[in-house]
Amino acid sequence: MTNKMLKFVSVQQRQPEKRTAEDRRADFDEIYTDFAPAGAVEQASRCSQCGVPFCSVHCPLGNNIPDWLMLTAQGRLEEAYGVSSATNSFPEICGRICPQDRLCEGNCVIEPGFESVTIGAVERYITDTAFENGWVRPTRPFAERAESVGIVGAGPAGLAAAERLRAAGFQVHVYDRYDRVGGLLVYGIPGFKLEKHIVARRHDLLVESGVVFHLGQGIGSGEGELSFDALRARHNALLIATGVYKSREIGGPGAGLAGIERALDYLTASNRRSLGDTLPAEAQALDAKGKNVVVLGGGDTAMDCVRTAIRQGAKSVRCLYRRDKANMPGSAREVKNAEEEGVCFEWLAAPEAFVGDGHVTGVRATRMKLGLPDASGRQSVEPLEGSSFTLEADLVIKALGFDPEPLPQLWAQPGLEVSRWGTLKVGQQDFQTTVPGVFAAGDIVRGASLVVWAIKDGREAAASIQQWIEANNTAPAAQEQG
Template sequence: MAKQPMLKFVGIERDMPEKREAEERRADFREIYAEYADAKAKEQASRCSQCGVPYCQSHCPLQNNIPDWLRLTAEGRLQEAYAVSQATNTFPEICGRICPQDRLCEGNCVIEQSGHGTVTIGSVEKYITDTAWEEGWVTPANPSVERAESVGIIGAGPGGLAAADVLRRAGVQVTVYDRYDRGGGLLTYGIPGFKLEKDVVMRRVEQLEKGGVTFKLNCAVGEDISFAEIREAHDAVIIATGVYKSRDLEMPGSGATGIERAIDFLTASNRKSFGDTVDDFESGRMNAAGKRVVVIGGGDTAMDCVRTSIRQGAESVKCLYRRDRANMPGSQREVANAEEEGVVFEWLSAPKGFTSKGENVAGVMVQKMRLGAPDASGRQAPELIEGSDYVEDADLVIKALGFEPEDLPALWDQPELTVTRWGTIRAEFTTGQTDLPGVYAVGDIVRGASLVVWAIRDGRDCADAILTSFDAAPQMAAE
């Protein structure tokens, strides 16, 4: 009888891939975790308990068949493991790198609840797919039949690309329109390389091109092409723009030079990593080198900004967040990584204004807070502590307060495109169908700022719904 390859969590401890020392990783934008060796990946996968009700799977937005590909990995059947992983996830190597596993699959691992330490699901997922790329198992779309239907996708981020992949593999003609010069959206320009190296994203974009997806880049809808023209050119349209309008701070001194938006700062840094000429970086405006940096916010974007500032050579980096560590929305793993790299967190601290020296910002006026009664969301609401104000010196202030949707009905001259009271597009759950016939919407432009994995789920579900509508059309015409 073959030896049982699973259920080894009692004798084998949780072991993450080796993490580079903080001093070393501060100096570059490479990913901070090494790759598992084959034996280590098999060993860690073997810790899965193969439980009857896999909470890891039910708490994954994509419903990934995690226990199945963990078992196949433990048995050394990596090509099969990749096939199972790819069946539900368009970009498993990306999710393995940037998903907040501590809040999703790993955070709900049964053996974690029993005190044995969660299975390292994300790291094994990354290993499986990186191996698949190396071995040539990842192949472009090659549909057996080409279909006449055409779909236009506005936005080359994770939601749009996931939909493009599903549709193209079914033989649909797909064109992706994006305002930027490279595909990937947030994956390319919003997330730093130390979390997601850019060749990982670019090879997926290239694969989609090889599979027949047409990309029209540097193409801003409402400027270079109208939404009406896109609708006219395609049988269906998917809006997958994401949300890029930054929340702002209207307070004394907020107009000073040196107070910047997180998206602008991160985009400039990522463009620099590609080797682009970035005027705002060269001028010093978006360069933290030698500066006292203060980042305002407590989400994952704020973590990206503080850790990018460290790598650019900032003199000091501080993060202001109005609640405490336990109540911050960002990943606790990211906070720990940032602290190791030298970031200082000022908990229960909120800005009330800015000081200046001439036209340039010189400091952030900070007021200390305490947590009071829970607010409408159930989280403890921060309350001001009178007389606790002080000034935090700063040469560069980065606002990482989250994102809101742009006013697409106005920008695209589409008043019939209905939105919610938050400005997100009103779309049908699971299908993404909007109030406009043949127009769908997926990802953050529907949900508000959310996780990459949810955008992938939305893109895949929407593509399936469009395929169903295409298949039903001839029947309806015949009837």
């Protein structure tokens, strides 16, 4: 077949059409329209098929990107999906929410002089087309195995591991304290980046594959919870993939005022509202409508918060970040989208106090300047004397990152060792914790990170679990799933 590649010299980079800022401020639908088939073929044909594909090198999953771009350019979409899904359990999700500008697209070798290949949107197009045509099928193992694996956490790491373990024939049970599958994919990431039916579609597929979900099932010693020891007795091996949900706090005068909220609480309330859930009384106030909103932080969670507040009808939305735009940890593409939608950024500014009498009315901040690089190479920040200013605020959202919950204490498992950051310690190669037969993957090991890293960890942990069970010749566990 004729090679249809290397068209970057004659075809300009193009993303799928983006809805106008005015339109997308009115709802929580995804902001990009679907690629037309001709558009996807044309953009895929821009790939240079380079000898050393830095897009793949800088993809945590090592996706064979040039291969499925070439197959797309040649119209061989079913084969393209086969190549894409061979290394990625959820390519339609990564195509939507991965920060491609920092990973694959940001390392495209044609970028000097030409814009990078449009990778993420083509990845999304391939998998959405595969679903439409029935090419995505439930996992069917060649042979069933008697051994079972329990997975704690139905987020991306846990789901990726469940898919791989089921493909190997294990009996897989996934436990999650929430009422839906997906973790932060459902409750933390807004619909304008990832519509929830995309996650539900994968949930249905895993159920068809034979994965058993135990939703609303917490682990611990509280009422209705399952003890960790009882969970271990049910299964031959366990995988902990709980993620990190403990929000980092900020101190200073006025930090305890009402109206200062955690980012995850705010995003969860918004997502539940969009899903049609009835919110408890304490969550009903987590609405930005008619309010002056100030978001603290510069990562992707902060971008999710400011863009959510815009859609809720906030009077004003400002993002306060202590470094400049070039040093912001969030995706540059997300910052641009936020600016288009009406978010104002206060660069080089840090909060020093919160103003109010019972309820917050403002954030007092100080201007910052960049100093010398620290040990990591990142520039330090220093306050500018006499530069204080106050931003009016009825709602302040803290998007300062997340830390792990103290699982050894919550689960009465002192043998589960943690790092100095509170993440679970695991073997560098096998993902096994300090408790034999108990593995861990995703953010609970590496700290708050990207979904694509969680998928990679989940897939690799699944392979290690299989090796461990086979090496230990573990007898089938009791399957009392009451």
